[in-house]
Amino acid sequence: MTKVVYHVLSEIPNEPEILFMEPDLLEVSKESIELYESRKIGNPCPENEAWVKLGQEFYAVGFLAQKCFDARSNLEDLKYEKAILKVLAVVGAIAVKHNLSAQLNLSLALLLPYGEWEDRKKLEFGLADALSNFYFRGQHFKVILNVFQCKPEGGGLVLTRSKKLGVKFNSMNIAVLMLGYRDISSVVFEKGVSSGSSDKYGLTWMLKNIKNSTSGQNLTNLVKPVHLSGSSPAPKHFKSLAKSKKEEFRVEEISRLVQITAQSRKEYWNKIRDWISVNISGYMDLIIIGGGTSKYFSKELKKYFSSTEISWAAELERDVILAFDLPPRKDELALRFTDIYGLFLYLQNTVYNMTNQG
Structure with missing residues (x-):
């Protein structure tokens, strides 16, 4: 979107x-x-x-x-x-x-x-x-x-977090990891000096695996059931995707979707884990994690970064929910707006300062 x-x-x-x-x-x-x-x-x-x-x-x-x-x-x-x-x-x-x-x-x-x-x-x-x-x-x-x-991408989150950290920011090693629909990207700050990378390993990488291993599916229709199924895909999540009019074939279709989704999820996490190991290497004081796909792998990410402090979307999700009166779990909409909201606050402050100085 x-x-x-x-x-x-x-x-x-x-x-x-x-x-x-x-x-x-x-x-x-x-x-x-x-x-x-x-x-x-x-x-x-x-x-x-x-x-x-x-x-x-x-x-x-x-x-x-x-x-x-x-x-x-x-x-x-x-x-x-x-x-x-x-x-x-x-x-x-x-x-x-x-x-x-x-x-x-x-x-x-x-x-x-x-x-x-x-x-x-x-x-x-x-x-x-x-x-x-x-x-x-x-x-x-x-x-x-x-x-x-x-x-x-991730700039709105790091700007928000850096404001809270103040002068400490430039003495820390901080990584921003963004997991989105199309891309995965990172920006690493080592004592204030930044570097970064991005690749097209967003959620679509996994959805394409599922689409190519099943019949008659498309990426758009797969998003919601895959996301809702989380780490435990079950038949109830995929009933709406069955195409056949015969019950026995529908059961087979759904079973196949469950199996392929579980398999693709493992493969996709392995891909993400390998990407992170290459692009966020060395000791980090703080990992800021955002993007609409981040909650889908929250358990895996917590385990992977178990020895590092994690800031989930720079703690902006609740601020977004309150600012725009969003339902807390409305298709993870609030989470997807956190990076933009952080950037908006930064822009708003910039414009305010320019206006007052002028």
């Missing part, structure tokens, strides 16, 4: 809000957009009906791309290349939701996998140019990018 924490500054005091959109993105023709507009009924929320015109090209973003144009996320694409269009869609959606002017000032902070973080300057220049002249659902926007911050 595209996950956003935002705050609209206005004369009337208001609180930060969250917004999330499906990750899909697809270039479409002008005629396709015109046909969609001529046939639609009702007035969907802007984040669910997001289309952008940039230059002479049209793009459907999020739920609209998925539902009406059959877009499918390509997990091999670079995040930063799609980030520009997704930011345009998000800014447009927020502006429409809150009846904002088409000429806006924007302070923006983003997270990228460590392996793509080197492209942050290209991303900043591309964003500033695109934001200055684009259309969202036919409305022309001119947005000035006043502040831009880009950190590696």
Whole structure:
């Protein structure tokens, strides 16, 4: 998902809000957009009906791309290349939701996998140019990018934790480990000096194993039952995935899914463990662990780092639940927002300091 924490500054005091959109993105023709507009009924929320015109090209973003144009996320694409269009869609959606002017000032902070973080300057220049002249659902926007911050994934968590540690941070060995849907990444701080790495060994690595060893399954439908089954896959978790109409075949399908999930989980943990041993080596005073997949392997991670202090999502999960009134176990949504929320607080503080100094 595209996950956003935002705050609209206005004369009337208001609180930060969250917004999330499906990750899909697809270039479409002008005629396709015109046909969609001529046939639609009702007035969907802007984040669910997001289309952008940039230059002479049209793009459907999020739920609209998925539902009406059959877009499918390509997990091999670079995040930063799609980030520009997704930011345009998000800014447009927020502006429409809150009846904002088409000429806006924007302070923006983003997270990228460590392996793509080197492209942050290209991303900043591309964003500033695109934001200055684009259309969202036919409305022309001119947005000035006043502040831009880009950190590696896990940056929001480490910024939060470093604030608590103060001057001690630069005398410690600290690692941030992020386990996500697409990537696994780490940033290691040794006496304040950072290094990092990332690879495409997110949860999809395991889901692809299951998909390739079973019949008729897809990654999207596998996510929830696999996640809910945890370390003990059982038939009850996979009943909804059975395709056959004959009961005896359904039982076989479910049994196969349970077996393959348990096997794939072990293989995936071995892959993660080996990756960690290579990329987080040596003595660490503290391990900060985050990402939507981290709870899925919480027992294994606790055992692996048994001699090291662990900070789970920099203790931000409850803050997110309280700030946005989220159900504690709503699809681990709060956990998935912790890194972004930590970065948001950092950006908010930066903007506040700049405003007061100005």
